[in-house]
Amino acid sequence: MIYRTHNCGELSRKDIGKEVTLSGWIQKIRNLGSLFFIDIRDYFGVTQLIISKKSVKKNFFLGKEFLIKVKGKVVKRLSKNNNIPTGEIEISVSHIDLLNSSLSLPFSIENETDGNEEIRMFYRYLDIRRNPIKNNLILRHNLSLETRNFLSKNGFLEIETPTLINYTSEGARSFVVPSRRHPNKFYALAQSPQLFKQLLMIGGIDKYFQIVKCFRDEDSRSDRQIEFTQIDCEMSFVEVHDVLIFFEHFIKHIFKEIKNISLDPFPSISYYDAIKMYGTDSPDIRFGMPFIELNDLIQKKNINFLKIQELVIGIKINKSHNTHEKINFFLKKIKNPNFFWIKYLYDRTFIHSNQNFLNKEIIKIFVKHFEAIPGDLLFFSYGKEKKAREELGKIRIKIADFLNLKNPNVFKPLWIKDLPLLEWENESKKYKSVHHPFTSPKEEDIDFLKNNPENIRSKSYDLIINGIEIGSGSIRIHNKNVQNLIFKHLGLSQKEIEYKYGFFIKAFEYGIPPHGGIAFGLDRLVNLLEGNKNIKDFIAFPKNNYGKDIMINTPSFLEKEKLKELHLR
Known part of the structure; x- marks a missing residue:
């Protein structure tokens, strides 16, 4: 290979005497008169170089984050550094090439940086060079890989669903996308694959999953982004107990494989008991x-x-x-x-x-x-x-x-079950779904649909870990009459039901199986595993708390010609 025979994290005592080529960024430079000591860094680690000034051309300038290629011999390091894998060796450099220079850095590329969040997001590509962010992305990759392997081995099929869908007014606000080919018509970016995964169950798929990007036009927070990633799952012929047992097993597997943490059995309590005992539907029970x-x-x-x-x-x-x-x-x-x-x-x-x-x-x-x-x-x-x-x-x-009672090394999962199906919204003077309109009511509460819909409990469940909602799901409605009745309680006319959900209701006439599922917030889950408090640290290119990407300056204005092409002017 032209640029390297080894990476900067793999050389050790067994390599002493070898002639090697390394390439990487300069992390540190120490000038000791006749010698330079340089720490060179790549994705894999750091190696110390020792360079004689005699071997460097006059006016040859090096600075932090300059990209260099060096050739030299692996020698024993006199002062060992036990904090890094390459701490017993260094490279006695015989030749050095400058691959690329760098401007002065806006913040230090160190584990403990002097850059605030805004400046680090503006120069996100530099922030990714820091070990904490790089390691967070590695952890996220490992979690995604472990999820795919576990679900695939348990009979789940990974299927992609559409991102551009119809706009509906239920749930959170959606992002809308104008159609150039269809004047005055719009797509919406999917808030979740909900209807499509249910249609997959109607289509005879037994178990589905997808690690999927979702979009909600909401205010961002430290634990929420306007675009986020879900581990989305659905299963046919299941009831609440089946879903909770399987996904408790899944979460235990993830914690064991990713962090070597063994979790105790997950207790479960009703929504009403959670409010009664803790004053919240997402209690921290540590x-x-x-x-x-x-x-x-x-x-x-x-x-x-x-x-x-x-x-x-x-x-x-x-x-x-x-x-x-x-x-x-x-x-x-x-x-x-x-x-x-x-x-x-x-x-x-x-x-x-x-x-x-x-x-x-x-x-x-x-x-x-x-x-x-x-x-x-x-x-x-x-x-x-x-x-x-x-x-x-x-x-x-x-x-x-x-009192520092929230031990970050202790994890206490809790299932919250039987959330209300509907809640009254004073502003709109109508009911809205607590989960979503496709959540099944408990059989023993169906009679309340006629007169007291606020008393209906749903076949829903949230997974709370240390006071954070990690997953949410439910058993879905598989009865056409019940589904239509829920739509009407939400204030939808028959015409609106047909316009917005006609394709879905039609599918009910072709033998819909009992089914249910759950979605886990991948961003929140990886954040929780690492004991962090900001999911932005686990997303390669996040938005800030105002929904802006300050690095690429989005959202931005469109030119008049583009607006005209989209029939917006």
């Missing part, structure tokens, strides 16, 4: 602290002020989780009027928030009920049921963050 309902106790003990509240709930933080100084600082920051706390001190006295109704007798009632021991801290929320749960849920997470 640190416990479920809500304790106190209304019965308050009525029994006749605690007057709290008796009139719709709900009173509390949580206990063990003494092992807090320090006096930390908690005191945290307590001073809480400004919620429907909230109070009790600290049980080591001398068996108490301090508490300044609520008029709290007295020694009431405090003792709560301490006894929670079986608190000296050093424990009790938090309480009261008021309207929904608000009280939401507020205590937020406090619970803040406490966990403040």
Whole structure:
């Protein structure tokens, strides 16, 4: 090979004495008078070069990130570097060629860089040279490869589905694409392959998967991009139990193969129990602290002020989780009027928030009920049921963050089942789907479709790991009458149903099997595996939090002629 006989990460003691050729970027230069020491880097690693000034032409300038090719002999390194695989050798360079020079760098190409996120995204190609980003992309590749291998071995067929589809108003906002050939008509970029994977099941495909790019015109966040990647799956002749068992096995396999982590069995709770116990439908269960309902106790003990509240709930933080100084600082920051706390001190006295109704007798009632021991801290929320749960849920997470209870090396998966099928939207004065319009209601709740649709539970499930929604799915409707009824509850007229979903409803007349599936967010999953907090670090060319790619300056304006060609002017 012209440019290299070896890469910069493979040479070791066994290669001492070999004549080699290496090519790569200059990471570091150390000028010791008569000698240069250069660290040369490529995709595979770093190798140290030693170059005599006598062997370099006059006015031959080298700088960081210059691309060079060198020839020389592998020799024993006097000062070993045990932090890199090539740390026992160096290359005594006999010849050097400059392949390409580089401008001064906008940020350092180091593991700990001095570049902020904006500048690194502007020069993303330079950021990819850094080990953290490169290794993240390698991890993503390994996850995708392991997913393909596992699902293929288990009878899943990888099938591509269309990206350009019809626009529908249900769900999140879609990106629309004007058609040049069909004036005043538009495609939409697919938010998911939902209908197509269901049509594949109708087509007799038994198990389908796809690692697929999806698009939603939403505000970007640290855990969300406007274009994102799903591990999308569907199975025929399954019920909820079958899907949960198989994909628990899949996630356990991924964690074991990618990170050598063995996960415990996945517990499951209903959506309603998740809200009741944690105030959220995506609870982090690493640190416990479920809500304790106190209304019965308050009525029994006749605690007057709290008796009139719709709900009173509390949580206990063990003494092992807090320090006096930390908690005191945290307590001073809480400004919620429907909230109070009790600290049980080591001398068996108490301090508490300044609520008029709290007295020694009431405090003792709560301490006894929670079986608190000296050093424990009790938090309480009261008021309207929904608000009280939401507020205590937020406090619970803040406490966990403040006391560092979220161990990044511990992973606690949890299935959330039986989410509501529909929810009322005050703004539009109609129901909307909690998952999507094709989610099957539970059989025992179907009668509610006529009069109380908000009471219907669905055959749906979300996989939550450490408080993050990693996957979401459901058993699908396979009854034409039920599907039409759901569409009507969503406010669609018969004409709209026919226009938007006529092709899909028609397929129901040709023997649709029971089926269901799930989609996992690949970006979120790889981010979780690495314990990071920003999915942009695991995407080669991400958008920023405003949906812009600042490197290529998109979105951008179109020229008038192009707008005219697309019938937009």
